[in-house]
């Protein structure tokens with residue numbers, strides 16, 4: 458059993474969580490008449506059971522969202538999952554490597570463009586088609602949703618399905634790095650924006666489909682607010698380094714998650730500093746004077 462799953466089963470207060478048995482890798486998994494998923498064989502603490510690469514049909518073929526892995530078997534499975542339909546675009550929700558890596562190899566093989574937010578956060582990557590908030594591409598609407606990454610977008614179908622990348626996931630909270638890569642403030646604004654779309658289904662880049670859309674979004678926002686409160690409550694009155702604060706706030710942290718926890722904490726402290734609730738002193742942080 459994966460650690461997040463074990464956690465979900467003993468933590469009913471996290472009602473937003475959804476889990477699934479590990480799905481097979483490299484297999485076309487139908488989600489609806491027009492949407493299929495192929496899970497990449499890259500499981501891990503940050504990717505869960507692996508990256509979901511989504512195929513979404515449109516009038517002239519289909520798109521592949523987040524090819525994820527350079528593994529030829531995964532790329533073969535994506536082409537096979539198109540079922541003879543022409544793949545017209547590769548689209549990235551953001552440029553983290555577990556989403557980006559298969560994009561160039563797959564696009565080169567198919568002779569199609571790679572599309573992503575116009576201001577890429579990855580210096581080594583520039584999209585062939587730079588997307589802006591509100592653009593329409595292959596029957597999908599682009600929603601700019603920074604927070605987890607500065608170049609993160611969600612993609613909305615005409616019938617109320619949103620492909621959420623790493624912005625909303627049901628198996629785990631998303632990692633939010635500090636500026637310039639991420640922002641807790643932007644993440645919360647992006648969550649509000651997503652909620653106002655009144656989607657009927659969310660399809661994340663890791664983990665199962667999310668049907669209880671509002672519960673999931675509200676739960677994730679509440680989790681962030683609670684995390685912020687607990688950070689504030691445990692903030693030292695004298696300056697402490699990030700590592701010292703990580704040790705006092707996060708307990709029983711698996712080594713593979715420590716780096717992510719430290720980045721998350723740093724991002725939260727940036728927001729709390731903007732809110733004038735904590736202050737930074739060189740490399741150290743402390744609670745703001747009352």
Ligand SMILES: [Zn+2]
Nearest residue numbers: 551553605623
């Ligand atoms: Zn990511």
